[in-house]
Amino acid sequence: MTATDTHRAIEAVWRIEAARLIAGLAGLVRDVGLAEELAQDALVAALEQWPESGVPRNPGAWLMTVSKRRAIDLIRRNERLQRNLVELGHRLDLEEELPEADEIEDDLLRLVFTACHPALSVEARVAMTLRVLGGLTTDEIARAFLVPEPTVAQRIVRAKRTLADKEIPFEVPQGAELAGRLSSVLEVIYLIFNEGYSATAGDDWMRPGLCADALRLGRVLAGLMPTEPEVHGLVALMEIQASRSAARVGPSGEPILLLEQNRAKWDRLLINRGLAALDRAEELSKAARAAAVEAAARSDGDAEQGRARVPGGVGEAGTGLGPYTLQAAIAACHARATAPEETDWMRIASLYESLARLSRSPVVELNRAVALSMAYGPAVGLGLLDQIVDEPSLKDYHLLPSVRGDLLVKLGRTAEARAEFERAAGMTRNARERALLEERAAACGTGAAESAAKTSPAGID
Secondary structure, X not given: OOHHHHHHHHHHHHHHHHHHHHHHHHHHHOOHHHHHHHHHHHHHHHHXXXXXXXXXXXXXXXXXXXXHHHHHHHHHHOHHHHOOHHHHHHHHOOOOOOOOHHHHHHHHXXXXXXXXXXXOOHHHHHHHHHHHHOOOOHHHHHHHHOOOHHHHXXXXXXXXXXXXHOXXXXXXXXXXXXXXXXXXXXXXXXXXXXXXXXXXXXXOOOOXXXXXXXXXXXXXXXXXXXXXXXXXXXHHHHHHHHOOHHHOEOOOOOEOOHHHOOHHHOOHHHHHHHHHHHHHHHHHHHHHXXXXXXXXXXXXOOHHHHHHHOOOOOOOHHHOOOHHHHXXXXXXXXXXXXXXXXXXXXXXXXXXXXXXXXXXXXXXXHHHHHHHHHHHOHHHHHHHHHHHOOOHHHOOOOHHHHHHHHHHHHOOOHHHHHHHHHHHHHHOEEHHHHHHHHHHHHHOOOOHHHHHHHHOOOOOO
């Protein structure tokens, strides 16, 4: 094996083992920043030694052993940590067997919740998660999000300092706190996926590497928390969305919207995985709701009273489905349709209505307007849009005028539509999306705009 081959092997090993290595070390030293430094030291040692000695049979165990040895050396040199030597000695004994798989998985789960702690800003959580769980370098993260590398480095440094200064415990929260913290973890993973799926800025419509990283993190989390329905719901949503990646970009990198895509290019393996994850999420959601109803009924002595006390009414919301599971169910409607005209828009509109009850989000209402327009006509969708057009949070959101432009074209109001498309083009920071919107603005009044609006409503992809 050449030195180049060895370096490639080390890079691959690092991507696979980094999160478990840092998690195991953080479980020992109770400091994520220090754990990452120790893991990086082991990586440097591998880069120095493996080209000569070869890649060991168990590279993960080699890295962990080297990291533990360096942890002991550091503890012996540091007066402050010396006081903890007796307490930590039994865990850091090099003669001790490597941690069992369950112990490593427990540490990994703690690392997930620590990296995504609400005490950190969203930007810091994303950077920390990609660094310590995704194994990405600061340069890779900076390039993925189109920000300077020093900015990413500062975010990571500040995040580590915050975790240390606030003495954030390296643990998985319990009880009521778990739900809130889990929502933060899911939010970070989905933010990473969305930035890869529809880049907010730059010249590329997609950044597939970020989608892959988010999917890997989601799958790891699903393995660590197999009874949490929303974890499976998020994985289902990402699997189904990612299945369309090859069909979303044309030969020159131009965007291809959902209803114009060649569905033969959709990845059926990812779709099947997503549908299986969705089934799991729905089963767990229904079981959790049934258990909640039963508990409330025991408390009240009345089953009807019990059902009344459990959040969620009739229909989709009445099953207790969470927001990611509902979004996955919407994506599944598209995945199951073999042709655009077979799409069940009425069900999609109903699912968006359930999602709107949960989230109270103007963006959800925007997507519901698109679904309503497809199910019941553009005038119905435009009526809903007109109710949220002055929503402050949508003031700079380019998809609002983009969707309005599509619906106005369908209603024959092309002059108004042109103005909306031009406004949307001026708002977006993505070059590919801007070109698409400018093209639609120029097509208004030519007949081409009407044809495009019939097939591909903006905002649905």
